[in-house]
Amino acid sequence: MxxxxxxxxxxxxxxxxxxxxxxxxxxxxxxxxxxxxxxxxxxxxxxxxxxxxxxxxxxxxxxxxxxxxxxxxxxxxxxxxxxxxxxxxxxxxxxxxxxxxxxxxxxxxxxxxxxxxxxxxxxxxVRATAALQQKLIEAQVAIERDYSRMRNAESRYRILFQITAEPVLIIDATSHRIVEANPAAAALLDHGAANLIGKLFPDALLIDDQSLSQSLSLAIRSQGKIERVRITLDGGRDYLLDGTFFRQDTSSFFLLRFSPQYGQPALPKSSDVNTQLVQFVESAPDGFVITDMDGRLLHANATFLQLAQIENMHQIMGETIDRWIGKSAIDFSVMLSNLRQHGTLKLFSSVVRGEHGSPVDVEISATTVGAPGQARLGFTIRNVGPRISGDGGDHAFIPRSREQLAELIGRVPLKELVRETTDVIERMCIETALKLTGDNRATAAEMLGLSRQSLYVKLRRYGLAEPSEEDSQLE
The missing domain is CATH 3.30.450.20 (PAS domain)
Known part of the structure; x- marks a missing residue:
């Protein structure tokens, strides 16, 4: 004070x-x-x-x-x-x-x-502040859930692309150069997958018949597709070639699939990798903490001990983690409530209060592990103090501690304080949606549950739209 x-x-x-x-x-x-x-x-x-x-x-x-x-x-x-x-x-x-x-x-x-x-x-x-924090967490969880769903779908198709026995090439529809090749395609063309990237289609296929090569090039340019074309590659290997057009964001591509006529080339084997997970957790630069379902500390790595300014684990065994984590008891209550409801929590902004020093700004992700009745909470804690102090972005005015927010009480009416805090949260959600969608306004509006016109109004309100964009939107 x-x-x-x-x-x-x-x-x-x-x-x-x-x-x-x-x-x-x-x-x-x-x-x-x-x-x-x-x-x-x-x-x-x-x-x-x-x-x-x-x-x-x-x-x-x-x-x-x-x-x-x-x-x-x-x-x-x-x-x-x-x-x-x-x-x-x-x-x-x-x-x-x-x-x-x-x-x-x-x-x-x-x-x-x-x-x-x-x-x-x-x-x-502090009920109003706790309610606003809860709304922000729910919005963040919903956005993260949608992002995780898209990322999981991408991972499944990526795995399928890598392990399929049929050679597959992705061709840029504008430049007709190879942008991606799976291991089967690299083995087929006797190149590493990296060496195929950037090569011009169909020159990279090493087709013996030059007239066929020219007809393939013409078909992909004029018709936008290739259907069951029989080709003979260098060395006498026969394949059926199919091509499909697709769009991704603002770019266009062709997916080419080779169906072998006389067997399939062997795929290279992947080497086994030993992750040494326990050693990584103990020596990681981020803090790792395991607690019971009530937040009582069971284990912490050296990085967390350093953040909390604790000499050894014996001093903190059995203590509740909110002794060090959170700007107030509300933070941990919100985290615990969301973990029990959703099972996961990602990138929750908070602080770690050291035993002998000032608070450190951190981002906390957590998950519930273990079977019912034996469940535990796992936390990863990342120090973002240097990143926050070096950021001169639009959110530099947001209070970063309860003490800073408390200084406004008595000088600013509660209704105005709640309204400004709601505006900050709304702006953060809009910016996050635009970032996740690659600045696609229509998709961002759908993600936020807004009409496009409502989103444009809010963009102008918060100064997130360029003057030229505002004119075009009004037209």
């Missing part, structure tokens, strides 16, 4: 009424506590919040600890102890029983009143 440099000169002598108004206006909930942690008085900024909390009319005179939910019983004592020692405690999330529905998370800090043996606890309702 950054305090006033000269509070007596800038604020003057504030009486109790003015101080009470300031505390109530700067927080969603404020508690006046005595030295034993009993509630002497309380204030709410909004009239609706006390109706959502359970039995607020009975709080005065009771211990603060007695009013919170069971899982937060130790938090009030920690906050009061920190305030006694440091005058101002760190922010901690405290959960309160709700009149209806799940517990309500309130972010609290406690300030010790000098010479009065009293404390002021100020709290902020």
């Amino acid at each position: 950054r305090a006033f440099r000269a509070p007596k000169e800038s604020l003057g002598d504030l009486n109790a009424d003015v101080a009470a108004m300031l505390v109530a206006a700067a927080s969603d909930i404020a508690l006046a506590l005595d030295a034993d942690g009993n509630i002497q008085d309380l204030a709410f900024q909004q009239a609706g919040l006390p109706l959502e909390l359970r039995n607020t009319d009975e709080w005065i005179g009771r211990s603060w600890q007695a009013t919170v939910s069971e899982e937060s019983q130790t938090k009030p004592e920690l906050l009061l102890a920190e305030a006694s020692e440091r005058k101002v405690s760190r922010w901690r999330e405290v959960r309160y029983p709700a009149a209806r529905g799940p517990d309500i998370p309130i972010l609290f800090a406690v300030v010790a009143i000098k010479g009065a043996a009293r404390y002021i606890a100020v709290g902020r309702d």
Whole structure:
């Protein structure tokens, strides 16, 4: 926290009424506590919040600890102890029983009143922030699921292309040069697959009959297809050649398939590879962590220990991982909820808080492994601090920590803060969709569930469309 440099000169002598108004206006909930942690008085900024909390009319005179939910019983004592020692405690999330529905998370800090043996606890309702984070995660999971589906389909066709016994060539429809060849085609033409790339069709086939070679070239240029053409390659080998036209993004290609008439050439064998997975995980430059389903740490590699500034594994065995990971307890709750619901989590932006240093910006991916009843959570943690600090892109203004976001509270109305945060999330989702689709506006609009006109309006709103593009869209 950054305090006033000269509070007596800038604020003057504030009486109790003015101080009470300031505390109530700067927080969603404020508690006046005595030295034993009993509630002497309380204030709410909004009239609706006390109706959502359970039995607020009975709080005065009771211990603060007695009013919170069971899982937060130790938090009030920690906050009061920190305030006694440091005058101002760190922010901690405290959960309160709700009149209806799940517990309500309130972010609290406690300030010790000098010479009065009293404390002021100020709290902020963080449900809106948690809901926005949840929406962002759900959008990210949906985009990643679609991307994973396309990538898996591409992988299946890539494997089929590589292992098929029939020779296959991919020809650029404009230049008529070979852009890809499978191992069977390389063996057929007595070339390595890399040596075939860039060669002109049909010269690369080494066809003995030059008139046939010319007719193939004419057919592919004029008709766009080749059907069951019998060819004899150099050396007397006979094949039937079929060609099919297809498009990929903005380019056009031909797929040529050779059906052998007298047997098939043998494919080269792949060499076996020993990945040494355990050694890789232990020495990887990214952090690897294994926990149980409640987040209690079972194993971590050396990179994570270095990020968390821990000397050895024995110091952290059995500890919950949110002790080091997350800008607040909300981060880990969101991660855990998505892991239990979807089984995987990818590229979640968070921080690792070291034992003796400042937080480090990281990206976290995680998955659930193991059979039901013996399931574990696996996390990969990548340090992206240097990448973030060196990025001068459009998102440089986004707060990167809860403390930076907290500095806006009290200076910016909550509705404006939520609206701006929603705009940031919307812009990030649009940019991600455009990146995944190669800037294809129609596909991006379909991915986001928008009409193309709605997407164009949002592109202009966020300055993502060039002036020439805006003119053409309006036309």
